[in-house]
Amino acid sequence: MSDADVVDPHLLRTFVAVARHGSFSLAAADLGYTQSAVSQQIAALEHDLGVTLLHRRPVRPTSAGTRLLQHAAPLLLRLDAARADVRDAAEPPGSLTLGFCGPTAGPVAAALAAVRRERPDAPLALRTLPRAEILAAVAAGTLDAGLVDGVVAPTDPLPGTAALRTVPIAESPVAVAFPPGHPLAARGGVRLSDLADAVWIDSALLPDVRAAAGLDRARAVLTYPGGDSATLLALVAAGHGLTVLPATAAPQGVPVTAPRLVHRVDLVHTHAPGPLLTALINALK
Known part of the structure; x- marks a missing residue:
């Protein structure tokens, strides 16, 4: 070659x-x-x-x-x-199709209401997809934008977003949710390396935690690909395993002290934002 x-x-x-x-x-x-x-x-x-x-x-x-x-x-x-x-530059979209995953569902409704106030007749559509599918759909142009989240080191980008334009939306520390009575539940902080042999819930964030914390041995016996925090906390309380969540979603969780990780939410898109996407970004931020 x-x-x-x-x-x-x-x-x-x-x-x-x-x-x-x-x-x-x-x-x-x-x-x-x-x-x-x-x-x-x-x-x-x-x-x-x-x-x-x-x-x-x-x-x-x-x-x-x-x-x-x-x-x-x-x-x-x-x-x-x-x-x-290139396609959108030639013909800016007059509608907005947004992809999002479970943890970002809360901010989406209020943000779209702001978009609706600015452009009441604009067609809006939502699609719930895993992060990798959102990134692929945004890149392919079948989504105008996507809200994606993940757990990373503070200075690292979310996996897969490097080829797209990103707008930071939110960032928070992470915490481990323990079931009631767990010996570590009363601690002021926890190192993820101390939990390498624990049983985890195979949630959407677990691959990020494995990669960022080097928890290759982290095992899971229950899979929940959704991102609803209330469901995850209920599964933890029932003894199905541990999970990592944004600290804001797990007020009773134990903060992760090492490694230093954050839960980040980014909006991803490909083209220069038009009026609809600009309104959405402003509302989310």
Whole structure:
């Protein structure tokens, strides 16, 4: 592959689909190609790069393929964001479709009311999605904007947002919610490293906590992908495991003292904000 060569984004998307599904046939069905076409595209990408990207039986990334996957997501997201930005610059949207996840549901209603007062006849739509799907939809232009949240170190961006324009909306410390009577529930602070062997609830924020605190051993026996704080606190109280929440949502929780983490809410978008999006940003902030 010469210095002038670039990776074909179509081949890159096919590679990501095969790696995600662990199957050439499932990737073909997802992309609308034949299995033969998918195989040919993977072979072409491997030829261009001069490395084997996928083990065939079973289908899984090689070490080189794993490295490419780390680059592929932000590259494809940035391409989608550029396409949406150019399209919206030519024809600014007269409506607003907003994606959000559970923890951001509270501020959304009041903010949209402010938008409605400014533009009473503007079509508004809401979609509830996980963070990764919101980011992909904003980049692709199927959402005008999205509210995403996560747990990160104070100076780190939320995962996956680097290719998009971001507007900080809210930030708060985090706390661990313990069930009544837990020996650590009365502490003034807790280090997450002391909870490496605890049982957790597999919530939307747990992957962030694992990554930020190095809790690779953190295990969960109950999965709750939603972000409703009241539901999570009820599950904790019933003994299903621990959870990390914004301190504002868990007033009885124990503050996390190490590592230093915050819960952040950002609004993400691709194009320069028009009147509707500007009104929404102002209302949220």
